[in-house]
Amino acid sequence: MEITNPWPDGWRLAPLAAVMLLPLCDGAARAGSAGGFTDPDTIDRAVVAFTGSAIGTPGGPRIPADRRLRLAACEAPLAVAWHGNARSSVRVECPGPDNWRIFVAVDSSGGSAPSARPAPPAIKRGDALTIMVRGRGFSVQQSGEAMENGAVGEWIFVRTARKAEPLRARIERPGLAIIPAS
Known part of the structure; x- marks a missing residue:
């Protein structure tokens, strides 16, 4: 087809x-x-x-x-x-x-699909963390807060202040989320 x-x-x-x-x-x-x-x-x-x-x-x-x-x-x-x-x-x-x-x-129909093995969260909602904007040859960081749970490698919403717009960032390691600059 x-x-x-x-x-x-x-x-x-x-x-x-x-x-x-x-x-x-x-x-x-x-x-x-x-x-x-x-x-x-x-x-x-x-x-x-x-x-x-x-x-x-x-x-x-x-x-x-x-x-x-x-x-x-x-x-x-x-x-x-x-x-x-x-x-x-x-x-x-x-x-x-x-x-x-x-x-x-993913084929989730019938059969006995293996149970998912979710990674343990590296960051939990409300955790204080460092938010880093990283680009070619530079990086800028600021403290912020996680708005949801996430494991290393996952994308979550974070914010830099109580009334700030949420941003999407990838969890690099516990306590650090990266926003890649293109």
């Missing part, structure tokens, strides 16, 4: 049961990456390792990542976490200058 891509240039469309790409960089940046592209097998291995179940089995990815994906080469290890409370999909992210994020559907 052929799917027409209604999205602007630089967006990739894959079977909805498999992955959904949210481009965080334009096509030129992706094509110009010195390291080429991320191999979809790398994504598959990361999701299988995270879920503990093989592709097509209960608890594992429904199908392999689409081989047509052309995602920027990832300089850092892929960050993998559950997406949502239903645990019906896994979020795979590439941190860095050519960052990208996809969601991989």
Whole structure:
């Protein structure tokens, strides 16, 4: 079945049961990456390792990542976490200058899917923490407060003052949340 891509240039469309790409960089940046592209097998291995179940089995990815994906080469290890409370999909992210994020559907139908092994929270709601904005060649930090629980590698809402707008930050370690500047 052929799917027409209604999205602007630089967006990739894959079977909805498999992955959904949210481009965080334009096509030129992706094509110009010195390291080429991320191999979809790398994504598959990361999701299988995270879920503990093989592709097509209960608890594992429904199908392999689409081989047509052309995602920027990832300089850092892929960050993998559950997406949502239903645990019906896994979020795979590439941190860095050519960052990208996809969601991989997990087979949660029938069978005895393995129980999720959530990581213990590194930060709990209300915890005081350091919020760091980090970019190429600089970092700025300020104290703040966690607005929700989260494990290392997860994205949570934080705020710098009682009446400040919430910001999304990734937990680097207990007591430290990072907001990458692009």
